[in-house]
Amino acid sequence: MQSSDNPDQRSVSHATQASKQGNDARGTLSACDDAMMIEESRQRSKAYGLSEAEKPDFSPIGRPDLALLLDQNRILHTHAIPVMETLYEQIINTHNMVILTDVNGLIVHTLGDDDFLEKANRVALKPGVTWSEASKGTNAIGTAIAEQLPVQIHAHEHFLVANHFLTCSAAPILDHRGNVIGVLDVTGDQSSFHKHTMALVRMSAQMIENHLFLAAFQDAITLHFNTRPEFVGTLMEGIVSFSPSGKFLSANRTGLFQLGLPMSALQSHTFSSLFGLSITALFDHYRTAMPGLLNLCMPSGVRVYGRAQLHVANNAFHRSVELVRANAATEPEAHKPAVAGKTADNRTSQIARRMSGLRYLNTGDPQVAALIEKVNKVLGRDIPILIMGETGTGKELLAQAIHNDSPRASGPFVAVNCASIPETLIESELFGYEDGAFTGARKKGAVGKILQANGGTLFLDEIGDMPFSLQSRLLRVLQERMVTPLGSTKSITVNVELICATNRNLRDLITKGEFREDLYYRLNGLVVKLPPLRERTDMDIVVEKILIAESASERYTVAPEIMALFKLHNWPGNFRQLTNLLRTAIVMADQQHEIQHQHLPDDFLEDIELARASEQTDNTKWLVSSGANLEQVERSVIEKALASHGGNVSATARALGVSRNTIYRKIPLAK
Numbered sequence: 001m002q003s004s005d006n007p008d009q010r011s012v013s014h015a016t017q018a019s020k021q022g023n024d025a026r027g028t029l030s031a032c033d034d035a036m037m038i039e040e041s042r043q044r045s046k047a048y049g050l051s052e053a054e055k056p057d058f059s060p061i062g063r064p065d066l067a068l069l070l071d072q073n074r075i076l077h078t079h080a081i082p083v084m085e086t087l088y089e090q091i092i093n094t095h096n097m098v099i100l101t102d103v104n105g106l107i108v109h110t111l112g113d114d115d116f117l118e119k120a121n122r123v124a125l126k127p128g129v130t131w132s133e134a135s136k137g138t139n140a141i142g143t144a145i146a147e148q149l150p151v152q153i154h155a156h157e158h159f160l161v162a163n164h165f166l167t168c169s170a171a172p173i174l175d176h177r178g179n180v181i182g183v184l185d186v187t188g189d190q191s192s193f194h195k196h197t198m199a200l201v202r203m204s205a206q207m208i209e210n211h212l213f214l215a216a217f218q219d220a221i222t223l224h225f226n227t228r229p230e231f232v233g234t235l236m237e238g239i240v241s242f243s244p245s246g247k248f249l250s251a252n253r254t255g256l257f258q259l260g261l262p263m264s265a266l267q268s269h270t271f272s273s274l275f276g277l278s279i280t281a282l283f284d285h286y287r288t289a290m291p292g293l294l295n296l297c298m299p300s301g302v303r304v305y306g307r308a309q310l311h312v313a314n315n316a317f318h319r320s321v322e323l324v325r326a327n328a329a330t331e332p333e334a335h336k337p338a339v340a341g342k343t344a345d346n347r348t349s350q351i352a353r354r355m356s357g358l359r360y361l362n363t364g365d366p367q368v369a370a371l372i373e374k375v376n377k378v379l380g381r382d383i384p385i386l387i388m389g390e391t392g393t394g395k396e397l398l399a400q401a402i403h404n405d406s407p408r409a410s411g412p413f414v415a416v417n418c419a420s421i422p423e424t425l426i427e428s429e430l431f432g433y434e435d436g437a438f439t440g441a442r443k444k445g446a447v448g449k450i451l452q453a454n455g456g457t458l459f460l461d462e463i464g465d466m467p468f469s470l471q472s473r474l475l476r477v478l479q480e481r482m483v484t485p486l487g488s489t490k491s492i493t494v495n496v497e498l499i500c501a502t503n504r505n506l507r508d509l510i511t512k513g514e515f516r517e518d519l520y521y522r523l524n525g526l527v528v529k530l531p532p533l534r535e536r537t538d539m540d541i542v543v544e545k546i547l548i549a550e551s552a553s554e555r556y557t558v559a560p561e562i563m564a565l566f567k568l569h570n571w572p573g574n575f576r577q578l579t580n581l582l583r584t585a586i587v588m589a590d591q592q593h594e595i596q597h598q599h600l601p602d603d604f605l606e607d608i609e610l611a612r613a614s615e616q617t618d619n620t621k622w623l624v625s626s627g628a629n630l631e632q633v634e635r636s637v638i639e640k641a642l643a644s645h646g647g648n649v650s651a652t653a654r655a656l657g658v659s660r661n662t663i664y665r666k667i668p669l670a671k
């Protein structure tokens, strides 16, 4: 890297604070700012008790400590090495070396020309030696750490005279939380100074950061974006990660810069609040055969182009995407799935990302284990399955898992929510229609859901809501295995496995004349009932599973007293309610990582209080009827309230609407 550039005319010596938030903003500090920064560093060096004339500290840490250092910085080291090698190729034979240090300036790894490495050895530029300001005074590595900015220190700007023959360019490396975890540096003989070295180092540090970022969010959704489509996939792209449910997790520097918001302000955002597209629409985009770049709108109104990577748990989504692509590639145009039954489709895509086979649903509850055993016996036997269960107990998730484990797993899984499609549309959605079957806008023909499911599984959710008039048509399809689209005279053979679900009592509907008995008997080959959450005995595992799914990058737990509350709660919304509650609680707990009382939503806490109050009333009624006197009743109420508030007198007093003193008076032992 020979150059005749005059270092005193350097236009980029270190980046501005703004550069911490995005490479596009990396600006230029004036020579005056540079001088001030170096002067401040010199003052710090003196304050550390160093003198300019002293010999550099040569003592490297011992071999075992070096091994430990490498181990502690394993992830940084792994992701930095390939970038360091590429960087070294750019500066080979220029009397320079590439250096990686840990967060304290301890050199972890070096790469360089032999002749310069020898020279560098003389000033202890080698693994195991620290180049913090406290040890070597002003130098690019130590000062980059102190300033948390890219820094270039040339010749006499080094504090120790022994280092005046060097020219060094260093950039801090940040992790996905924005913390400095190391430094990348290029150091050479001062005669090799080149003003472009700083830019090279900065870009390389950013490359390492991007590798680290993507490694930290392997199970998350990542969006790679830029205002210019040609920059997507380059170092200029912003990268933002989201949980599978779309909650913001983190962004790289360029991402933060483009979004124009600090990390703290982004914590309350979601994919849809940042990019104006729902997470389900994102999934749907990638379900199409050849998804192009996304065209998104940021809150600032600026439009960006992006490509999302849906690294979500167990790759189930990828499988379903691959499947749609494979089908799309082989199917004629008329048979490509039409966008219909939107709600059901969206729900399918939401759910698809989290499920896989039946074994993932077997989390220790004996009722669920028995159900899975039964289902396993009929897999691939052409026996229709009817899933019963309250809302949110996971009927659709179970249906998808059955499909995934069945011999039809490579065929389509098509879900239709009979309750969400207007009665007037359900016939055409299910059976499809021919060109010209309708007058007006919807003239073009469409393939119905039943045909879309050909070769795979048709899941009819909320079958109890199927209009009575269509029930006989559906029965005919199931018996004859033929579909006749609306407006057509031709019947098409179909081969589908049928799974239905309902949270209504079909027998009651039959009695009321709302559901055909013959259809009921055609559907109920195997009837299974998913237990409501309040009856399940695997709450601990279920909660842990949801916490992991909702927060890919950080580990959250639930405080034991909250878990006790969960086990007592009624959960009318079952998994849907629990998942939503935990999703919000994770956001509230943030860095605390243990979900506690204050992180729970008010309506949930109110429900708990109401349940407690009514339980106490019941107990009181029982006590009174058993002939206890007033004092005994009071005492019993207070004891129960104390127990349910973990012995906390203030909380008990608040719940009972009395003073703390009253509690102490009535139960003297409580003091």
Ligand SMILES: Nc1ncnc2c1ncn2[C@@H]1O[C@H](COP(=O)(O)OP(=O)(O)OP(=O)(O)O)[C@@H](O)[C@H]1O
Pocket (backbone or CB within 6 Å): 347, 351, 354, 361, 389, 390, 391, 392, 393, 394, 395, 396, 397, 398, 461, 503, 542, 545, 546, 575, 576, 579
């Ligand atoms: N075993 C489970 N573990 C974790 N999450 C689950 C489980 N079962 C269901 N869920 C989640 O709960 C939500 C509701 O599940 P699903 O839609 O399958 O229930 P459902 O019984 O079909 O509901 P509805 O009757 O209202 O249609 C989904 O977000 C799903 O991912």
